[in-house]
Amino acid sequence: MSLEDNKKEEKVLNGIKHPRERFVALTRELGKNLKLEKALSEKGVRTVELPCIAFEAGIDSDSLPSALKEDWEYVVVTSPEAASVFLDAWRLASQPSLQVACVGTGTKQALQEGGIEPVFMPSKATGKTLADELPGPQGNGRVLYPASAKARTEVQGGLTARGFTVTRLNTYDTVSATWSEQELQMAASAAVVALASPSAVKTWAERLGTKQYAACIGETSASACKELGFEHVFWPESPGIPGWAQAVHDALEEMESAEMSRSK
Numbered sequence: 001m002s003l004e005d006n007k008k009e010e011k012v013l014n015g016i017k018h019p020r021e022r023f024v025a026l027t028r029e030l031g032k033n034l035k036l037e038k039a040l041s042e043k044g045v046r047t048v049e050l051p052c053i054a055f056e057a058g059i060d061s062d063s064l065p066s067a068l069k070e071d072w073e074y075v076v077v078t079s080p081e082a083a084s085v086f087l088d089a090w091r092l093a094s095q096p097s098l099q100v101a102c103v104g105t106g107t108k109q110a111l112q113e114g115g116i117e118p119v120f121m122p123s124k125a126t127g128k129t130l131a132d133e134l135p136g137p138q139g140n141g142r143v144l145y146p147a148s149a150k151a152r153t154e155v156q157g158g159l160t161a162r163g164f165t166v167t168r169l170n171t172y173d174t175v176s177a178t179w180s181e182q183e184l185q186m187a188a189s190a191a192v193v194a195l196a197s198p199s200a201v202k203t204w205a206e207r208l209g210t211k212q213y214a215a216c217i218g219e220t221s222a223s224a225c226k227e228l229g230f231e232h233v234f235w236p237e238s239p240g241i242p243g244w245a246q247a248v249h250d251a252l253e254e255m256e257s258a259e260m261s262r263s264k
Contacts, residue, residue: 024215024248025190027052027200029081029177036194039245045252050187051177052200055081058149060169064089067169069096073139074120074164076155078103078127078147079197080110085171086146087114103130104218105240125218125239127151131158141165149173150199174199179207192251194244198224205229213255215248 023046026033030051037047068075068090075098077083083102087110090096095115102108102118104125111118122129131154141164145156149170156166174197179187187193187208195201196217201224204212213232216222218239225233234251236243 021046022191022252023048023189024252025050025187025193025212027194027204028196029053029055032080035241036244036248039241040248043245043249045248048186048190050179050183050190052195052203053174053197054177056173056175058170058172060146061085061089061171064146064169064171065092067144067167068093068098070142070144071140072142072144073099073136074134075100075144075146076130076134076159077101077107077111077118078130078151078155080104080106081172081174082146082148083107083110083114087111087116089146089171090114090116101130101134103127105238106217126220127155128158131155131162134159134162134164137163143167144169146171148199152198176203176206184208191255192248194248195221195225196244197221201225201228201230213251215244215251217244217247 024040026036026047026049028051030049033049040047075086077086077100099119100111100116101120102111103122108118108121120134122133143159143164143166145166145168147168147170150173156168159166184207190212192213192215193204194215195204198221201221205228210228210230214225214230214234216225216233216235218235222233222235232251232254234247236247
């Protein structure tokens with residue numbers, strides 16, 4: 001067993017050994033929770049990585065490189081994972097010149113790090129707002145939308161209603177991550193769960209219900225929480241790690257305040 005595996009096992013075992021010690025469950029895919037973990041650690045908040053989701057290639061993933069060589073008014077990218085898949089295909093396509101519109105600062109940063117400077121980002125980090133605000137159509141009106149197979153239809157629906165011609169490619173799929181019985185026990189002890197996608201929200205609710213306080217990266221995940229019956233939902237106005245960390249902090253504060261009120 002590697003040193004990293006030892007540390008992970010120790011982290012999990014410690015959580016079960018001391019169930020009353022408050023901790024926050026980080027539910028992004030394995031390895032993608034480091035930024036939030038660091039931000040919360042700086043606030044003195046203990047965390048445990050319990051990924052709710054994993055990614056697999058979508059049915060249209062092989063079609064993306066050739067599609068990127070076509071003439072598009074925009075390519076729309078709505079998440080960091082979609083950006084990662086897009087960038088891989090863009091390199092395979094010999095890096096054609098493209099007008100890329102994106103949703104959220106995390107997606108923008110992922111694109112910039114990969115060599116793409118987005119030409120548009122909506123005032124609010126939701127697919128609906130992008131569909132409402134994207135300039136045009138001014139050229140051929142063609143929009144390529146490489147997306148998760150589970151992404152909602154509001155992007156292509158909204159853009160089509162405005163006169164764009166949208167081609168959606170399901171380039172990756174979001175699936176539930178596998179948990180051990182030990183991880184399930186750990187998750188049940190979490191004070192707050194940090195959620196970054198409707199898929200993660202669904203997985204958590206199916207496995208553990210909606211009793212925990214939920215701190216979401218943005219409005220889309222928060223809406224999914226409310227739809228499934230979470231009563232205590234927190235999210236920042238602008239998605240991003242600092243706001244998400246603050247949402248976690250706010251959730252912990254409200255939970256502690258409620259406990260103090262009940263004990264009086």
